[in-house]
Amino acid sequence: MASSTSPAGADDGDSASAEPPRPVCARCGAAADARAEGPPPTWTFSVERGVGRSYCDTCSRENLGSIEGRLDSDWW
Numbered sequence: 001m002a003s004s005t006s007p008a009g010a011d012d013g014d015s016a017s018a019e020p021p022r023p024v025c026a027r028c029g030a031a032a033d034a035r036a037e038g039p040p041p042t043w044t045f046s047v048e049r050g051v052g053r054s055y056c057d058t059c060s061r062e063n064l065g066s067i068e069g070r071l072d073s074d075w076w
Contacts, residue, residue, distance in 0.1 A: 026053035027063075 023032040023039040032039050032054075039045065042057035044067065060067070 023054040025056040025059055027055055027059040030056045030058075032056075 020038075022034055023043065024030070025043075032043065039054050040057070042060070044055040044057075044060040046053050046055065046067070055063070
């Protein structure tokens with residue numbers, strides 16, 4: 001029986017070759033283009049109750065009023 005030096009559930013593969021997770025829209029589930037590094041510049045990122053969420057450009061445009069409504073007036 002071989003012993004393991006990694007904690008249970010740890011990835012023993014080369015982390016440099018692992019692809020970063022593709023951003024997915026929290027509203028409609030659309031995935032960002034796999035060729036892009038990170039979310040496209042047209043996407044919106046929001047922190048809601050301590051959780052980061054990405055929104056595609058379509059969902060961002062459709063809900064712009066509610067997004068702006070949550071901003072402090074200093075940001076207007």
